[in-house]
Amino acid sequence: xxxxIADQFVEILVKTGVKRIYAVTGDSLNFLNDAIKREGSIKWxxxxxxxxxxxAAAAEAELEGLAVCAGSSGPGHVHLINGLYEANxxxxxVLAIASTCESSEFGTSYFQETNTIKLFDDCSVYNQIATxxxxxxxxxxxxxxxxxxxxxxxxxxxxxxLFEADSVKNISSDLVFKTNxxxxxSEEETNWIAEHLNSGKKVAIYCGIGASEAHSxxxxxxxxxxAPIGYSFRGKMGIQYSNHxxxxxxGLLGLPSxxxxxxxxxxxxxxxxxxxxxxxxxxxKIIIQIDDKPERLGRRAQLTRGxxxxxxxxxxxxxxxxxxxxxxxxxxxxxxxxxxxxxxxRSYVEDKGxxxxxxxxxxAETLNIKANKDTIFTVDTGMCCVWGARYLQATxxxxxxGSFSHGTMANAMPMAIGAQLSNPDKQVIALCGDGGLSMLxxxxxxxxxxxxxxxxxxxxxxxxGMVKLEMEVNGIPDNETDMINxxxxxxxxxxxxxxxxxxDPEKVEEAIDDALQTxxxxxxxxxxxxxxxxxxxxxxxxxxxxxxxxxxRMMLDGNFKEVADTISSNYRHIKEIL
Numbered sequence: 190x191x192x193x194i195a196d197q198f199v200e201i202l203v204k205t206g207v208k209r210i211y212a213v214t215g216d217s218l219n220f221l222n223d224a225i226k227r228e229g230s231i232k233w234x235x236x237x238x239x240x241x242x243x244x245a246a247a248a249e250a251e252l253e254g255l256a257v258c259a260g261s262s263g264p265g266h267v268h269l270i271n272g273l274y275e276a277n278x279x280x281x282x283v284l285a286i287a288s289t290c291e292s293s294e295f296g297t298s299y300f301q302e303t304n305t306i307k308l309f310d311d312c313s314v315y316n317q318i319a320t321x322x323x324x325x326x327x328x329x330x331x332x333x334x335x336x337x338x339x340x341x342x343x344x345x346x347x348x349x350x351l352f353e354a355d356s357v358k359n360i361s362s363d364l365v366f367k368t369n370x371x372x373x374x375s376e377e378e379t380n381w382i383a384e385h386l387n388s389g390k391k392v393a394i395y396c397g398i399g400a401s402e403a404h405s406x407x408x409x410x411x412x413x414x415x416a417p418i419g420y421s422f423r424g425k426m427g428i429q430y431s432n433h434x435x436x437x438x439x440g441l442l443g444l445p446s447x448x449x450x451x452x453x454x455x456x457x458x459x460x461x462x463x464x465x466x467x468x469x470x471x472x473x474k475i476i477i478q479i480d481d482k483p484e485r486l487g488r489r490a491q492l493t494r495g496x497x498x499x500x501x502x503x504x505x506x507x508x509x510x511x512x513x514x515x516x517x518x519x520x521x522x523x524x525x526x527x528x529x530x531x532x533x534x535r536s537y538v539e540d541k542g543x544x545x546x547x548x549x550x551x552x553a554e555t556l557n558i559k560a561n562k563d564t565i566f567t568v569d570t571g572m573c574c575v576w577g578a579r580y581l582q583a584t585x586x587x588x589x590x591g592s593f594s595h596g597t598m599a600n601a602m603p604m605a606i607g608a609q610l611s612n613p614d615k616q617v618i619a620l621c622g623d624g625g626l627s628m629l630x631x632x633x634x635x636x637x638x639x640x641x642x643x644x645x646x647x648x649x650x651x652x653x654g655m656v657k658l659e660m661e662v663n664g665i666p667d668n669e670t671d672m673i674n675x676x677x678x679x680x681x682x683x684x685x686x687x688x689x690x691x692x693d694p695e696k697v698e699e700a701i702d703d704a705l706q707t708x709x710x711x712x713x714x715x716x717x718x719x720x721x722x723x724x725x726x727x728x729x730x731x732x733x734x735x736x737x738x739x740x741x742r743m744m745l746d747g748n749f750k751e752v753a754d755t756i757s758s759n760y761r762h763i764k765e766i767l
Contacts, residue, residue, distance in 0.1 A: 194325045195224035197356040201329050202257065203230045205365045209249075209610060210234065210286075211242030212259035216301070217288035217349025221259070224352075234610065235638065236603075237631040239265050243272020243285070244600050245607030248567065248590050250281040253611050254367070255337060259286040261349075262301035266308055271597055273342045274312040278594035279423075282336040285309070285344045292320050292348040305346035314339040318346030325351060326359040333365040372481055373503050374496040381494065382458075382477060383510035390455035390475075391519040392416040395439075395447075396500075399461020399480060401427025403501035404585075407460065408432060410504055413511045416454075417523040419447035421464050422578055423593050429583035434520065436527040440466045442578040444534075446527035453523070457490075461500040464489055465594070479503050534579055541694035546718040549648050551694065553580035555701055556618060556646060562586050564616045565608045569601040569625035572721075573648055577620055599628035602645060606632065609641045616644070616705070623649040623674050633684045636710045644704045645712040647677050650719040671719075681712035691715045 198221060202210075209232040214222045225231050236242040242258040249256035260269040266287050276283040287305045289295075295302070309316045315335035319325040325347070332343035374382065386392055392414045400407055400420075404427060411418050411434040418435045420428040422442060429435050439447035451457055452471045459478040463485050470476075470490040478486055478495040486495030496503070537550035553576035560566070563586035568577040570592045581589060590608060592600040605619035626647055636643055652671050681688030687707055691700045697715065704711040 192356045193220065193224070193352065194322060194354050194356045195220040195352040196228070197326050197359075198329055198352075199224045199228045199231065201326060201333075201363050201365075203228065204363060205255070205333055207231055207255065207257050207284075210257045210259055211236050211245045211607070212286075213237070213239055213242070213261070213265060215265075216261045217290065217347070217352070218259055218261040218265075218286075220349070220352035221286070221288070221347075234606075234635070236606070236635050238629055239268035240271050240599075241603040241606065241629055241632040241635065243269045243283070244275065244603035245272075245610070246283045246285075247272055247276035247279060247281055248604035248607035249611040250276060250283045250607075251279065251590060252565070252588065252608060255282045255284070255333075256607065256611075257284045257286065259288065261288045262290060263303040264301060266303050266305060270308070270312065271595075272600075272603070273309065273344070275592050275595040275597060275600065277312045277314065277342040279592075280340040282340055283342045284332055284336050285313075285342060287318075287344055287346045288352070289318070289346055289348050291350040295348075305344060309342075309344040312342055313344045314341035315343035315345075317344075318348075319351060320348065322351070322354050322357045323360070326356070326363065327361050330359070330362055330365060337365060337367055371502050372497060372499045373506050374479065374498045378496050379503075379506050379510065382479075382496065382507060385456060385475060385477060385493075386414060386458065386507075387510075387512045388456065389514070391453065392456045392458065393419065393450045393454035393523075394434075394458045394460065395419045395421075395451060395462060395464070396424045396428045396460045397421045397462025397464060398423035398427065400424060400500040401461075403460070403504055404428060404430075404432075406501055406504035406508065408434065409508055410511065413508070413513050415514045415517050415520040416458075417447075417450040417520055417527075419443075419450060421462050421593075422574070422589075422591070424462065425578070426583045426587055426589045430585040434524075436523050437530065438578055439469050440464065441469075442575050443469075444527075444530050444579070446523065446530045449526055450523040454519070459490065460504075462489075463594075538580075541697070542718050543694065545692050545716045546720075547691070547694045547697060547715055549576050549650070549715075549717040549721050550580060552646070552648065552697055552701075552715050552717060553577065553620070555698055556620070557581050559698075559701055559705055560587075560618060561616045564588075564618055565590065565605075565612060566618050566620065567591060567601040567604040567608060568620045569622040570596050570598050571622050571625065572650065573601065573620040573622050573625070576648065598622070599625040602626060602636075602643075603629060603632060605643045605645070606635060606641060609643050610639070617642070618644045618646060621645055621647050623647055623651065623672060623677070626677070627672070627674070630680070633681065633686065633710075633712070637685045641710055642708065643710050645681075645710070646701070646704075647712065647714045648717045649674060649677065649714050650717045650721070652719045677712060677714035681714075686710040686712060689713045 246256035246258040336343035436446040437444035456475045483497035538554040542548035562584045568591040601619040609617040678688035678690035
């Protein structure tokens, strides 16, 4: 039997190290599916929704360096979009195979026809469609090379009839090259950075995920400069552990301590971060930025100067030029305030809540204590991000995945699928909101089908909690944010996995212990306090006024109990603001 292009594709994917493809099979993907089955090295993961497949691929790619998903014809393409946006904005290498209708039908509004070039243009670093046997292997190699080298999504459109066609010898390489160049600022630039860091002024360091591989170098720099270290959400797990200089996160989910350190410093050094919230950045400081993607320089802050470089490489060259600062006053002041902030966070944990109103902070802290030192956590966008950011602690081995750039709901459970499949021996815990889980609930069946021992912890506050807070701080009484949920514990059992409902705060630890000790998938449905809020590190007068207006309107509408419950659940936040 002659080799077809589907066989040729599989050979190239195997050489590249691909272990699995996340997809819903059918139509124009069937020949690829068959080739994968016959070859035997790659596993076809049958997700229930292509969006889940794209999220799973994004998680696997972040952990392992490359992953593949696929969608067949128009509906399958469109379903991939949300997860591919997440992967591309998160700078993780994903190949998306978008199989199309037969090439002879292009441009005829054929059944399920989509224009893949237009569709994926905004969420990819490579986006082409092959139409001849000669193009197919060359484009596949190019797509993989772009995904890995540019750290993003590569989309390859493939007509179904092309997969079936006889292959031809590839005139270019079948290999994909994973490079690791050394990128550093020039000698003049390095000397300039050293001069400004050695100026004797107060320095604060802020790290993103790009600094994660430079943990020891960042600590060494902070030790010399006596500089507090803040970090982004994605940078947390790579920077927080074994770090006597850390002052937490800033941003919408962050803590006042990191915000304070950056605003009281004279010089701020941004390392490997694309922190998006410009309003949290000071504007009257010397701000220096180093990033391996120089197109990012200056788009988030009013830089004094920006430099292209990998953080580890750049700091290795910089450290010998840095003088030791013996003045610890600025650092000690920031660390003392950070300890006060951490003590305040403990108060939310110590108050476990009450029946059906369990403190979400207590749940997150319990997970933090009981999880393994190398657990992979995934968090849904919204309140779960807040609890994860504030209570899950780094160990140097833990990983934390979420939709930190695209900010989509429903990502935690699908990402857990990709994390568990690519790391079968590690504990994977998904912190899911009830709103997020409801969106893609069907793929619990995927977890059951492959018997993935994922632990799904549902923070069931019966509302879209973050949206509710957003409305209230804008002076708008929340509307249509409440949710009437199914019994998630019972639903889990219907899917064939263990389901546990928790309404009593005294039962939380027992339920989590039970889940973590179970050899297989478990869903723990925790009824958390729907009125628990999460204030950002800097609360402005407009936000305070907005919250007051919203509470007043709610009382005028007769919603006295909800106002009282909100105040009762958040009295510590209110005390901080006042």
